[in-house]
Amino acid sequence: MAIPPESFFLSTGAGGTLQQRIRQMVAEGILSGRFRPGDRLPSSRALAAHLGISRITVTLAYTELVASDYLTARGRSGYYVSGNAPVPPDFHSRAASGPQYDYARLTGERFSRTARVARPEDWSRFAYPFIYGQADATLFDHQNWRLCALSALGRRDFEALTSDYYERDDPMLIEYILRHILPRRGIDARAGEVLVTMGAQNALWLAGQVLLAPDRVAVMENPGYPGLRPILAQLGCRVAAVDVDQDGLPPDALPHDADVVFTTASHQSPTNATLPLDRRLDLLRLAGERDFVVVEDDYEFEMSFLKPVSPSLKSLDTEGRVVHIGSFSKSLFPGLRLGYMVAPESFIREARALRAQVLRHPPGHIQRTAAYFLSLGHYDALVNRMRAAFKRRRTVMDEAIRANGLDIAGQGGFGGSSFWMRAPESVDTARLAEVLRGQGVLIEPGGAFFAPDRPDRRHYRLAYSSIAVSRIPEGIALIARALQDDEFSARVP
Structure with a gap:
């Protein structure tokens, strides 16, 4: 059976080189059972034209798949799924028909219920990610x-x-x-x-x-x-x-x-x-x-x-x-x-x-x-580069915070990568974070940092390790404007 080129597509935002992505698509097709031993792959010319990429990229991907025994080359006939390619296990799906076991009763959910700092997994797509601890690709070697x-x-x-x-x-x-x-x-x-x-x-x-x-x-x-x-x-x-x-x-x-x-x-x-x-x-x-x-x-x-x-x-x-x-x-x-x-x-x-x-x-x-x-010596060079970048970002953030009248609760005198902030009284920073997220701004509410018997909803953390210096002033201004909106300012004594 011939596999049509339309079986393949390059999704936007996927990681890896084009060669890696083509290899992954073929391997996933084989491992899922969609492509079977003896099936003929599209020609390198046809697949390259369909995907809008170079033919040599497809050829190199096919060659590596042959080396891995996923594919076999048959002279001028083309590339085929190898008879030695990994095959998926032939399990019969048995859908659960009865009531499901209550693991919550057994575990007490004593691990999953712990308080955590809210950090969305897709933080990098936000325009103003004041998120702590993530790496900056522009600084890394x-x-x-x-x-x-x-x-x-x-x-x-x-x-x-x-x-x-x-x-x-x-x-x-x-x-x-x-x-x-x-x-x-x-x-x-x-x-x-x-x-x-x-x-x-x-x-x-x-x-x-x-x-x-x-x-x-x-x-x-x-x-x-x-x-x-x-x-x-x-x-x-x-x-x-x-x-x-x-x-x-x-x-x-x-x-x-x-x-x-x-x-x-x-x-x-x-x-x-x-x-x-x-x-x-x-x-x-x-x-x-x-x-x-x-x-x-x-x-x-x-x-x-x-x-x-x-x-x-x-x-x-x-x-x-x-x-x-x-x-x-x-x-x-x-x-x-x-x-x-x-x-x-x-x-x-x-x-x-x-x-x-x-x-x-x-x-x-x-x-x-x-x-x-x-x-x-690469580590020392990287640390020096990070220190210089963080010092610049800290200076810009400090100026923006003071220009917008925000309250710094703790910033330390030695450096670091964040500011510890204090919102006006009665402001719930968890709710503030929700509002700001809709504007592309990520902050970290401070509630998870406090002991349960001494709750605090007023503090929040702003980090500068993952945000470009050019975006800091506008992001801080958005935080200040959000705190001045009726939803929050009306509750400030």
């Missing part, structure tokens, strides 16, 4: 990352690509973290004191699982990182939310029975406050006196571009009481999902064993690609 990925996929690194490391990590990545990343935070560590994680979120989960139990007390900042709260809820421990001030977490407000204190000392999430040196020393002193552990989430230290970065808590730790967590999500890109933990070997040994039970280790080729990118 695509070419060198691709070259590093190709090196990691090469024959020389075959073992790193294919081997099961069991509980170990890529020694090349560990070496770079030890020699280049940690010294920037004043940390001197050995290989046995470092564990690679699937980002900071995974590191926080590992730390919570190892350190906490139902009879222990965990302290988190309020407002604080929303991703930490459900982790602590899973453990059943008692959670004490301590209100932060303009300098971050106040040590004298910590409960006396604290067992583990979680803090974002360098850039408090979400207020961006930086914990002063005297508070850092007080916190470590109290940890020794009251016998608790500090988990330092150092998620954004690379983005300190206004002042030199403050010393990490781990660099000041003389008793091994600090578990330091770092991440490449903000400095490289969030989809990488790569971070690390630094702590005494006795803790890392437990965290490593727990990680092995869940995911063994982060993928070897991802670790090796990152190791190449870091060790060849």
Whole structure:
């Protein structure tokens, strides 16, 4: 049977090169059962004319499909679906005819009901995305990352690509973290004191699982990182939310029975406050006196571009009481999902064993690609480029915020990538976000950052990591105009 060219179309907005998309269309047709062994593909000339692309593009795609055994070439007769091509399983669909099992009753929906920061998946199509933590394609070093990925996929690194490391990590990545990343935070560590994680979120989960139990007390900042709260809820421990001030977490407000204190000392999430040196020393002193552990989430230290970065808590730790967590999500890109933990070997040994039970280790080729990118100097160049761009965007946003009379609740003095904002009293920023979304503006309502027993609907976050500098003033003006509309201004005392 001949497959007509009209069976293929190029959808707008799809990713990948034209060759990749043609290969995908053919492979999906075979795997779905629409194209069967022996079916004749359209000629390269006919398909190219139908799709409006170059004939050589189709020919190259067909050639790669032949190499993958999806297609076979029969001289001048053309290309056919191979008899050795993968075939879909011949399952008979059995539609559920009876009442469906109630998993909500069994699970209690204890994971899916947690409060989250609202971020639409299609954020990039909005004109004014003041969304935190996403990568900016205009700043990223695509070419060198691709070259590093190709090196990691090469024959020389075959073992790193294919081997099961069991509980170990890529020694090349560990070496770079030890020699280049940690010294920037004043940390001197050995290989046995470092564990690679699937980002900071995974590191926080590992730390919570190892350190906490139902009879222990965990302290988190309020407002604080929303991703930490459900982790602590899973453990059943008692959670004490301590209100932060303009300098971050106040040590004298910590409960006396604290067992583990979680803090974002360098850039408090979400207020961006930086914990002063005297508070850092007080916190470590109290940890020794009251016998608790500090988990330092150092998620954004690379983005300190206004002042030199403050010393990490781990660099000041003389008793091994600090578990330091770092991440490449903000400095490289969030989809990488790569971070690390630094702590005494006795803790890392437990965290490593727990990680092995869940995911063994982060993928070897991802670790090796990152190791190449870091060790060849591309990482430092990227961070410098991001700092310069973020500094410019921050300046423009600060000017626009003040020109439009908006209220900054926290911006930090060291850098970062966002402003913590405060709307007029009685304004529900969740509703404000809905109104602004219709105008192409994305903001992050602040409700999810606060403890459930101290709700706050007035705050919101504006990030500048993912928005072009030219769009910032107009986007801020739209926010200001929305707050002046009757829906919101009428409720302001």
